Each structure stands twice: as C-alpha cells, then as structure tokens.
Amino acid sequence: MTEDAALLLIATSELDSNLYYATRFLAPDPFVFLQVGARTILLMSDLEIDRARAQARVDEVLSLSEYEGKARQRWPSPHLIDTVGLLLEANGVQAVTVPSTFPLEYGDRLREKGIRVATRPDPFFPERLIKSEEEIAAIEETQRHTEAALDAALALLRESRIKGDQVLWRGKPLSVEDLKKVINVSLMENDCVAQHTIVACGLDGVDPHNQGAGPIRPHESIVFDIFPRSSRTCYFADMTRTVVKGKASDRLRRMYDAVLAAQLRGIELVRDGGSGQAIHEEVARVLKARGFETGPVDGRMQGFFHGTGHGVGLDIHEPPRISRVGPVLKAGQVVTVEPGLYYSRWGAVRIEDLVVVEAGGCRNLTRASKLELLEL
Amino acid sequence: MTEDAALLLIATSELDSNLYYATRFLAPDPFVFLQVGARTILLMSDLEIDRARAQARVDEVLSLSEYEGKARQRWPSPHLIDTVGLLLEANGVQAVTVPSTFPLEYGDRLREKGIRVATRPDPFFPERLIKSEEEIAAIEETQRHTEAALDAALALLRESRIKGDQVLWRGKPLSVEDLKKVINVSLMENDCVAQHTIVACGLDGVDPHNQGAGPIRPHESIVFDIFPRSSRTCYFADMTRTVVKGKASDRLRRMYDAVLAAQLRGIELVRDGGSGQAIHEEVARVLKARGFETGPVDGRMQGFFHGTGHGVGLDIHEPPRISRVGPVLKAGQVVTVEPGLYYSRWGAVRIEDLVVVEAGGCRNLTRASKLELLEL
Numbered sequence: 242m243t244e245d246a247a248l249l250l251i252a253t254s255e256l257d258s259n260l261y262y263a264t265r266f267l268a269p270d271p272f273v274f275l276q277v278g279a280r281t282i283l284l285m286s287d288l289e290i291d292r293a294r295a296q297a298r299v300d301e302v303l304s305l306s307e308y309e310g311k312a313r314q315r316w317p318s319p320h321l322i323d324t325v326g327l328l329l330e331a332n333g334v335q336a337v338t339v340p341s342t343f344p345l346e347y348g349d350r351l352r353e354k355g356i357r358v359a360t361r362p363d364p365f366f367p368e369r370l371i372k373s374e375e376e377i378a379a380i381e382e383t384q385r386h387t388e389a390a391l392d393a394a395l396a397l398l399r400e401s402r403i404k405g406d407q408v409l410w411r412g413k414p415l416s417v418e419d420l421k422k423v424i425n426v427s428l429m430e431n432d433c434v435a436q437h438t439i440v441a442c443g444l445d446g447v448d449p450h451n452q453g454a455g456p457i458r459p460h461e462s463i464v465f466d467i468f469p470r471s472s473r474t475c476y477f478a479d480m481t482r483t484v485v486k487g488k489a490s491d492r493l494r495r496m497y498d499a500v501l502a503a504q505l506r507g508i509e510l511v512r513d514g515g516s517g518q519a520i521h522e523e524v525a526r527v528l529k530a531r532g533f534e535t536g537p538v539d540g541r542m543q544g545f546f547h548g549t550g551h552g553v554g555l556d557i558h559e560p561p562r563i564s565r566v567g568p569v570l571k572a573g574q575v576v577t578v579e580p581g582l583y584y585s586r587w588g589a590v591r592i593e594d595l596v597v598v599e600a601g602g603c604r605n606l607t608r609a610s611k612l613e614l615l616e617l
Numbered sequence: 618m619t620e621d622a623a624l625l626l627i628a629t630s631e632l633d634s635n636l637y638y639a640t641r642f643l644a645p646d647p648f649v650f651l652q653v654g655a656r657t658i659l660l661m662s663d664l665e666i667d668r669a670r671a672q673a674r675v676d677e678v679l680s681l682s683e684y685e686g687k688a689r690q691r692w693p694s695p696h697l698i699d700t701v702g703l704l705l706e707a708n709g710v711q712a713v714t715v716p717s718t719f720p721l722e723y724g725d726r727l728r729e730k731g732i733r734v735a736t737r738p739d740p741f742f743p744e745r746l747i748k749s750e751e752e753i754a755a756i757e758e759t760q761r762h763t764e765a766a767l768d769a770a771l772a773l774l775r776e777s778r779i780k781g782d783q784v785l786w787r788g789k790p791l792s793v794e795d796l797k798k799v800i801n802v803s804l805m806e807n808d809c810v811a812q813h814t815i816v817a818c819g820l821d822g823v824d825p826h827n828q829g830a831g832p833i834r835p836h837e838s839i840v841f842d843i844f845p846r847s848s849r850t851c852y853f854a855d856m857t858r859t860v861v862k863g864k865a866s867d868r869l870r871r872m873y874d875a876v877l878a879a880q881l882r883g884i885e886l887v888r889d890g891g892s893g894q895a896i897h898e899e900v901a902r903v904l905k906a907r908g909f910e911t912g913p914v915d916g917r918m919q920g921f922f923h924g925t926g927h928g929v930g931l932d933i934h935e936p937p938r939i940s941r942v943g944p945v946l947k948a949g950q951v952v953t954v955e956p957g958l959y960y961s962r963w964g965a966v967r968i969e970d971l972v973v974v975e976a977g978g979c980r981n982l983t984r985a986s987k988l989e990l991l992e993l
Contacts, residue, residue, distance in 0.1 A: 255813065256632060268826060269813060270934065287918045292824050345724035346717035346736040360722040422806065429805045430798065434812055436848065437631065437645060448668050450644065472812065542663045558646065 246359065248276040249337040251325070251347055258555035259340055259365045261475060266297035273305070273325055277332045284308060284328055303328070322350035329356060340365045364560050370552060371573035376476065377597055380553065380575055381606045383471045383478035384595055386431035388609045390424040391465055391482060394440070397423055398486050398617045403459040408486050417442060417453045420465075428469045439466035439481075446483075446589030449547055449581060459487035462497075462588040464581075468557050477557045479577050480607055481593030484615040493590070496533065496582045500590045501611065503527040507549055507563070507578040511596055511603040517567020521549040524580050533582050543584050550577040553595060574598040575606070622735060624652040625713040627701070627723055634931035635716055635741045637851060642673035649681070649701055653708050660684060660704055679704070698726035705732060716741040740936050746928060747949035752852065753973055756929065756951055757982045759847045760854035760971055762807035764985045766800040767841055767858060770816070773799055774862050774993045779835040784862050793818060793829045796841075804845045815842035815857075822859075822965030825923055825957060835863035838964040840957075844933050853933045855953050856983055857969035860991040869966070872909065872958045876966045877987065879903040879956040883925055883939070887954065887972055887979040893943020897925040900956050909958050919960050926953040929971060950974040951982070 253271045254261040261267060263274055264283065272293075273284035281299040286306065293302045311327055312319035325347075329337070336357035339348065343360060351358050364370055372380070397420060401410035408415045417440045428435045441453035443461035457463065463486065468479040483497065507524040525535070528545050535544025548564030553575050561568050563576060570576070576598065581591030594607035629647045630637040637643060639650055640659065648669075649660035657675040662682070669678045687703055688695035701723075705713070712733035715724065724734050740746055748756070773796060777786035784791045793816045804811045817829035819837035833839065839862065844855040859873065883900040901911070904921050911920030924940030929951050937944050939952060946952070952974065957967030970983035 267813070287922050288825055291917055292827055339721060341720055341722035343721040344717055345715060345719040345721050345734070346738070348721035348724065349736065358721070360720075360725065362722070422808075425805045426802055429801045432798075434810060436810055437643070449664055451668055541667055546663050 246336040246338040247334040249339050250274040251344070262366055262369050262555055264297045264299055266293055273328070275328060275332065277334060320350060322347055326354050369554065370560055371571060372554060372575050376554065377575065379471065379474035379476040380478055382474065383433060383469060383476055384480065384606050386428055386433045387467050387469055387478045387480050389431065390427040390467055391480065391609055393423045393427040394420045394465065395484065395617065398484065401486065403487050406458060408457045408459050415457045417455055417457060424467060432472045433469035434472055435467060435469035439464060441589065443588055444585060447583045447585050449583060457486060460485060460489070462493055462590055464589050464591050466591065466593065475555055477553050479553050479557060479593060479595055480609060481579055481591045482609060482611060483590045483592060484617055486617050489616060492587050496587065496590045499528055499531040499533055500580050500582055500592050502531070503580040504578055504592045507580065508594065508596060508603060508605065511570060511576065511578065511598055513570065513572040513598055513600045515570045517561055517563040517570060518565060521564050521567055524549045528580065528582065538585070541585060545580055545582055547581065550579055552576050570598045572598050572600055622712040622714040623710040625715050626650040627720070638742055638745050638931055640673045640675055642669055649704070651704060651708065653710060696726060698723055702730050745930065746936055747947060748930060748951050752930065753951065755847065755850035755852040756854055756971070758850065759809060759845060759852055760856065760982050762804055762809045763843050763845060763854045763856050765807065766803040766843055767856065767985055769799045769803040770796045770841065771860065771993065774860065777862065779863050782834060784833045784835050791833045793831055793833060800843060808848045809845035810848055811843060811845035815840060817965065819964055820961060823959045823961050825959060833862060836861060836865070838869055838966055840965050840967050842967065842969065851931055853929050855929050855933060855969060855971055856985060857955055857967045858985060858987060859966045859968060860993055862993050865992060868963050872963065872966045875904055875907040875909055876956050876958055876968050878907070880954055880968045883954040883956065884970065884972060884979060884981065887946060887952065887974055889946065889948040889974055889976045891946045893937055893939040893946060894941060897940050897943055900925045904956065904958065914961070917961060921956055921958055923957065926955055928952050946974045948974050948976055
C-alpha cells in the first residue's frame with residue numbers, strides 16, 4: 242500500500258458498513274466510492290443519483306450512466322470495472338487501496354488494466370473504531386430499546402405460572418417463540434430490527450449460537466441475547482441476560498455468581514491503554530479460580546470457550562476484540578463484556594454489557610439489572 | 618476456471634446467500650465451505666461446530682481449531698488462509714473456483730501459496746435460480762405475510778379521514794412512520810423482517826428508492842413497496858402497490874392505467890424461453906404508446922427508468938433481470954414484474970407482482986388487488 246494510493250470501495254452500503262460510514266448514504270444496490278487525497282466522489286446510477294446528491298456526505302456525485310456512455314465508446318459492452326477505470330483515469334489514479342473484502346473479480350480486472358491494487362487489513366477506516374459523542378448516543382439509544390424489549394419479555398415470564406414441568410401463559414405453554422415475538426415487536430415499535438435474537442432455555446443455551454426454540458421449561462436457565470440495529474441511525478446495541486422461571490439449582494446459582502464476578506472484573510479492567518488479551522485472560526482466570534474448567538467433554542467444548550467481548554457500532558461484530566488476540570483498547574471504543582459458562586449437564590449462563598472505553602475506566606451503557614440471577 | 622477445480626466459499630452465511638444455499642446453515646461469523654467433486658466439507662469454529670454437525674447439509678464438518686493447531690506447527694501466527702491451505706492440501710486441491718465477490722485479500726494469499734484461483738461470474742450456483750416446489754412455497758408464504766402487512770396499512774388509511782390538506786388518524790396527522798410501523802409489526806408477527814420498506818407519498822415517490830417520511834397528504838399517490846425476508850425460511854417476497862387517500866387527479870389515474878396495462882402485458886410475456894430484454898422493451902413500449910415519455914427533465918430522470926423486474930429468492934435482488942440486458946427466462950425462476958412512472962410534476966405509480974416462470978406462461982404468487990387505483 243502506497244501512502245498516496247486512492248481509496249476505492251465498490252459495495253452495497255446497506256450491507257457494507259465501511260461504505261455507509263464513508264458516505265452516510267444507504268442504498269440497496271452497489272455503488273462506487275473513490276477518495277483521492279481528501280476529495281470524495283461517488284459514481285451513482287440514475288435511480289439513486291438525486292437522493293445521493295441530497296443525502297450523501299461526499300464532495301461530488303457523478304452519473305454512472307454518463308461514465309458508462311464514455312465506456313461504450315471504447316468497449317462494445319463495458320464491464321463495471323471498465324467504467325470505474327475511466328473514473329480512475331480522469332482522476333489520475335494509478336494505485337488504489339481497497340478493503341480486504343473487495344471482490345476478487347474486480348481486483349483482477351483492475352490489475353489487468355495496470356492499476357495497482359492493495360488490500361488494507363481491517364479496520365479499513367481506523368477512525369471508525371473511535372466513536373464520536375453522536376455515535377455513542379446512537380448506540381445508547383438502541384441499547385435503551387434493547388432493554389425495553391427485554392423488559393417486555395420478562396413481563397411475560399412474570400405473568401406466566403409454573404404447572405408441573407410446564408410454564409403456562411394465558412392458559413397455554415409459553416414458548417421461546419412467544420418471547421421472541423414480544424422482543425422483536427417491541428424493538429420494531431422503536432424502529433429497531435432484531436435478527437437472530439437468542440432466547441435459549443436449558444441445554445439449548447449450552448451452544449452459544451443456538452437461537453433457541455420450543456417450550457420454556459421451569460427451573461432452567463434462559464439466556465436472552467438481543468442485538469438489534471436501529472433502522473434510523475444504523476447503529477447496533479448488544480445485551481445478554483440470564484434468568485430462571487422458578488427456582489435455580491445451587492449449581493446454576495454458583496455458575497451465575499462466577500460469570501457475574503468475571504464480568505465485573507472484566508469491566509473494571511476496561512480502560513484506555515488496557516490490553517484486550519490481558520482482560521480476556523483475567524476473566525478466564527476468575528472463572529477457573531471458582532472451579533469452572535474449560536475444555537472438551539465427550540467431544541464437546543464446555544466451560545468458557547469464546548472471547549470476552551467485541552466492538553459494536555455500524556456492525557454487530559467489529560474490532561477491537563477482547564480475546565486471546567485482543568489489542569490494546571482506546572478511549573472512544575464501544576465494546577461488549579460478555580463472559581459465559583456452558584455445561585451440557587447444567588445449562589448456560591452469559592451476562593453481557595456494552596461499555597465505552599474511557600481514560601482510566603469505562604462507562605457502562607447498559608442499565609438492565611444483573612445483580613442476581615433473576616428468579617421470576 | 619478448470620472444470621475440476623474445487624469450489625471454495627469463505628463468508629458469513631447470514632449475509633451470503635450462496636453459502637446459506639450450499640449448507641442450509643445460518644451463522645453470524647464467517648466459515649469455510651469446500652466442495653471437492655461432489656463431497657462438501659465445512660471448517661467450523663468450536664462455537665458453531667456442534668450446531669453445524671446437527672444442522673448443516675454437508676458431508677463433513679471439520680474442526681477449525683484442530684486445523685489451526687496444525688497450522689501453528691508451521692507458522693508462528695497463521696492467517697486463516699494458511700489454515701485453509703492445509704485443508705486444500707489434505708484434499709489434494711490445487712485449483713479453486715470462488716464467487717466473484719470472494720475477498721481479494723484471501724485470493725491474493727491463496728495465489729501466494731501457488732493455488733490457482735478463478736472467479737465464477739454470478740450466479741455461482743446456477744441451480745439457485747431454478748426454485749424447487751419447497752422454495753416456491755417458502756416465497757409464497759412470505760408473500761402472504763407481505764399482503765397481510767399491506768392490508769394492515771390500508772386499514773389505517775381507510776380509518777383515517779381527510780381534513781383540509783391533512784389526513785387525520787385518531788385525531789392526529791397520519792404519517793408515513795405510522796404506516797411503516799403497522800407494516801413492520803405485522804410482518805414481525807409472522808416472523809418476517811422488513812428492512813427499508815418504502816411508503817412514499819406524493820413527490821417522495823418520484824425517487825424510486827426514497828423510503829418516504831413525514832405526513833401523508835390527501836389526493837396524492839402513495840407507493841408501498843414491501844420486501845421482507847422470512848426469518849424462518851430465509852426467503853424473500855416483494856410487492857408494490859400504489860393507492861390514493863382521497864381523489865386521484867385525472868393525470869394520476871392515466872398514469873396508473875398505463876402502468877397497469879404495461880405490467881399486465883409484461884406478465885403475459887413471462888414464460889419459459891421468454892427474453893427478459895424483449896419483455897422489458899415491450900413494457901417500455903406500452904408506457905410510451907400511452908404518451909408517457911422517459912428521459913431527463915431539468916437534469917432529473919423522469920418516466921420509466923429502471924428495469925421491469927428481477928429474480929427473488931434467498932436474495933431480494935438476484936438473477937435473472939428483466940431489463941435492457943435481461944437473459945432468457947427459464948421455468949422455475951421467480952421474478953418480479955414492476956413497471957413504474959415517475960414525474961416530478963405529478964408523482965409516482967409503481968405496481969409489482971411476483972410470478973413463477975412456467976412453460977407457456979407464469980403463475981402469479983401475488984393476490985393483493987390492483988384492478989384499479991384504490992381511492993381510500
């Protein structure tokens with residue numbers, strides 16, 4: 242990568258957060274972003290050009306169809322990259338830096354034209370990791386809606402009652418699907434979209450990405466992991482809470498206390514200059530010190546076998562990681578702290594908050610209670 | 618591309634429909650898919666491996682961490698592509714075919730290892746375009762939920778009343794936001810997620826991708842374009858209807874009749890062996906024959922300046938296109954037929970149905986009425 246290479250993105254901003262970050266323009270079809278020095282340029286279809294000119298935070302929005310017209314004067318049926326080649330030519334660009342995810346076909350075609358193409362490892366825009374006050378406010382707003390959605394689900398659990406090995410709500414067995422619907426509708430009411438919400442009861446929760454299904458059973462852990470995106474601001478939030486309908490076993494309660502202690506210790510250590518790797522190792526140490534081992538049992542990983550946290554912003558998973566390979570944290574980053582314990586004999590516990598890294602500590606954006614294993 | 622090259626995908630199946638299609642396994646983090654001959658293999662993290670073994674429709678699910686362990690014996694801190702290189706080596710693979718969207722960084726690293734990497738233009742799995750009965754049923758189910766959501770919004774419009782230049786609902790000005798909320802909540806109730814739903818009133822609709830905002834005004838066109846995805850099946854549907862609260866002008870009514878005539882003509886021509894290009898040209902011809910011209914006015918495109926339709930399935934926009942470059946249609950494809958007219962003086966009309974291409978014709982999956990410009 243040469244320092245003076247232009248930046249080139251060709252992507253769909255609804256799916257590619259770098260492109261949305263660079264332009265603040267949401268569109269459902271791919272478009273071209275070029276940055277030459279400090280100057281930012283879009284190449285936009287007729288369908289989007291008016292809206293892009295009104296909304297996109299760039300210096301210039303050029304007409305894709307005009308450039309395609311020029312390309313047709315040279316090639317009978319030009320490829321998009323032929324057209325992009327003309328844009329690069331017009332701007333004197335001979336070398337571009339692209340994201341590591343830039344489409345290989347486009348890279349190959351640019352190189353065939355003699356353009357030097359280098360990928361930049363994530364984060365493509367390092368400044369994306371440091372959130373502005375406006376961005377933190379957007380994340381916090383999504384977080385408030387996430388908490389309202391959890392509250393709606395907990396209200397359902399409170400209303401329901403235990404009969405034998407069933408949990409009944411309005412006379413019928415309460416299901417994970419009932420709880421997810423309440424959560425997702427509550428989020429939708431606040432213009433947030435939740436995909437893949439996890440409501441995992443009992444042994445379902447032992448697989449951390451199992452989204453859960455079927456009837457809620459009493460006296461078992463129920464893991465709620467809710468991570469919606471605001472349709473208005475595009476910023477995510479992320480929160481996990483573990484509760485029990487009925488009475489938790491002593492074992493489950495000890496697991497909960499260990500996870501909570503590890504999580505609080507992790508949060509204590511989050512600060513500007515703190516090492517993601519050191520935080521993760523300390524969180525793992527707290528769990529192990531309380532007797533909760535990690536490793537394969539019957540061919541299946543048990544204990545604490547995922548990272549402690551990850552960045553949250555325009556993507557639900559973004560740098561930095563707080564994990565075995567976690568880098569040093571910097572003020573303004575927004576990260577989760579979410580240890581968990583998973584045992585196929587006892588069930589699962591995970592507790593997750595969202596915090597802003599600050600000098601000398603962090604600010605917790607999460608308000609939902611976690612002071613004890615809630616028995617509803 | 619050599620005929621016997623292995624297929625390699627490295628992507629996030631929640632975002633990459635080819636990977637979901639190949640595996641029927643949804644996960645929020647990237648994983649590796651390799652097909653050697655007819656044999657399909659996944660390389661999966663500890664976090665997902667149990668769920669993948671239970672759910673993924675592949676021949677073998679291998680442990681990423683085991684392969685990473687092998688890679689660490691050769692390299693101090695191996696890159697994912699080092700690990701993938703060992704998987705290729707173990708399977709005697711020296712050439713891979715990847716999607717055109719395969720990350721450039723991975724392509725470069727594979728080539729540095731001496732692996733031949735060729736991109737295959739879309740569609741990567743050509744069989745994805747031809748929907749099975751099961752897939753058509755899934756799309757049709759999402760379509761029914763789409764219609765229920767539109768009905769909910771139309772009920773609100775019917776309940777509301779006109780006062781001067783306002784539309785009042787329960788005593789307050791009815792807004793686009795009110796209508797979208799009703800639509801999205803209705804979809805959520807049916808486990809469908811709608812992003813970027815368009816409810817565009819009056820001149821907002823003249824920009825086909827303007828999602829709309831603000832108060833509903835009487836006597837203007839309101840374009841509803843609703844395209845949710847089922848969280849259960851992952852299949853999309855897509856429908857557009859245009860209505861008026863109050864009384865449509867004669868001009869708007871003539872626009873509506875022209876779009877409807879063009880759309881019906883387009884649907885008539887959809888059949889196995891029909892040319893997407895010819896259908897698009899005929900749809901454009903019908904609009905022009907009724908006096909509706911297309912071209913720039915005051916620097917802005919007006920008339921009919923988008924394609925007639927596109928494939929729908931695991932992606933909202935997939936091949937084939939029915940457009941200037943549309944290919945020949947084949948039985949089993951599911952496509953939209955959605956002409957529109959957009960004039961900054963009069964407003965917008967678009968009508969969109971979803972049809973299955975069959976021998977000798979097509980089957981319309983859309984049941985929502987469109988027989989006249991609905992005046993509510």
